Amino acid sequence: MSFLSDELIPHIDSAYPTTPYRVFIGHSLGGLMVVDALANHPGLFNGYLAIDPSMWWDRAKLLNRMRAAHADYRGASLFLAGANSLQQGLDTVSVMKDTATIFSRHMQSIFKLRNELIGANHLYFGWKYYPEYDHGSVPLVAEYDGLRSLFDFYKFDFRHDEFEDPGFKGDTLMAAHFAEISRRMGYTVPPPEPIVNNIGYSLMGHGQAQRAYYYFHLNMENYPNSFNVYDSMGDWYLAQGQKDKAIGSFEKALTLRENPDTRKKLLQLQNVHR
Structure with a gap:
């Protein structure tokens, strides 16, 4: 994050005609980094797109920290995408009780993150579960949907x-x-x-x-x-x-x-x- 904020972003801003609005997109562990940026580096980005983020990592350390913080996400927008990692015999209800596999813990952590962020302070929040896509196939469609969600305010309904x-x-x-x-x-x-x-x-x-x-x-x-x-x-x-x-x-x-x-x-x- 220090590299992004102190080196990469200033370099891009110096070389290209950028605008102040920045979007951070990540998948899996990259999605974990996106949520970390939202929680711990406010103001560095405006839009966040977390695609099936690995919120289970380190015993859901980041998720637990966010629960305790009750942060103000003023001006930020997040789209959260969840993929289908269900194991045989499980559905989206029963997976919340399963402790047998990392796949269940992965899905549990994403659903818990969704529940935590619905109604969060001043956060423009969008969410979608993709039952037809697994962890590896979800990025393309989720990125498209996510960008549409982040910029849903832009279209002008001309009469x-x-x-x-x-x-x-x-x-x-x-x-x-x-x-x-x-x-x-x-x-x-x-x-x-x-x-x-x-x-x-x-x-x-x-x-x-x-x-x-x-x-x-x-x-x-x-x-x-x-x-x-x-x-x-x-x-x-x-x-x-x-x-x-x-x-x-x-x-x-x-x-x-x-x-x-x-x-x-x-x-x-x-x-x-x-």
């Missing part, structure tokens, strides 16, 4: 069937949704510029100019260094007959990036004004 209705009152939902994403991720995640831009043009095409303005202006607030947001706002002003403001927007766009289409629109407007 396509209602959106083009002039009476639609949900234009602020997108900004609010990405504000929540930013809170969960720990850094600012604005609505994607191309999506917002397309919405603005779609509303213009449906004669809803004021709603279109909201989205174009939202992009200007979130992407003030983008040539495209000023070019789009120039198109909006031009469609409203506000030629002076359109010229100003196109000029602003061209200070950020030269573009032949924008230059052509600007020259045409300037010639009209002469």
Whole structure:
């Protein structure tokens, strides 16, 4: 853990354009390490994915320590995956009483960990048991499910069937949704510029100019260094007959990036004004 926190993570952050949100994934003894990081190294990671972790290790030392600690997992998310290690004649109820094999102790410790973490302080917790996968085959499917669980807050439920209705009152939902994403991720995640831009043009095409303005202006607030947001706002002003403001927007766009289409629109407007 010292290597990860003091050497590897700083090196990656120095070499790549990373974000502060980190996910730690491990299987078996690696899953034990994931749970240890959650319990004993808060703040190093945000998301934790423990795949059939070996919580039985050292007479369930880590599990017993977690039971005694009653930690606050504020801001952390964990997905716990349990595989099918049942021996012949056992099911998920009877395995909790079996002491004959390490396989039963392994499953017992995972179920006990699940029970310990359900309702834990401020922990976003997801769990799934995979009866059709054993300890060796579960990692691939559990990693996929786990990532979906850890990021289940990210998807925006866009109301396509209602959106083009002039009476639609949900234009602020997108900004609010990405504000929540930013809170969960720990850094600012604005609505994607191309999506917002397309919405603005779609509303213009449906004669809803004021709603279109909201989205174009939202992009200007979130992407003030983008040539495209000023070019789009120039198109909006031009469609409203506000030629002076359109010229100003196109000029602003061209200070950020030269573009032949924008230059052509600007020259045409300037010639009209002469």
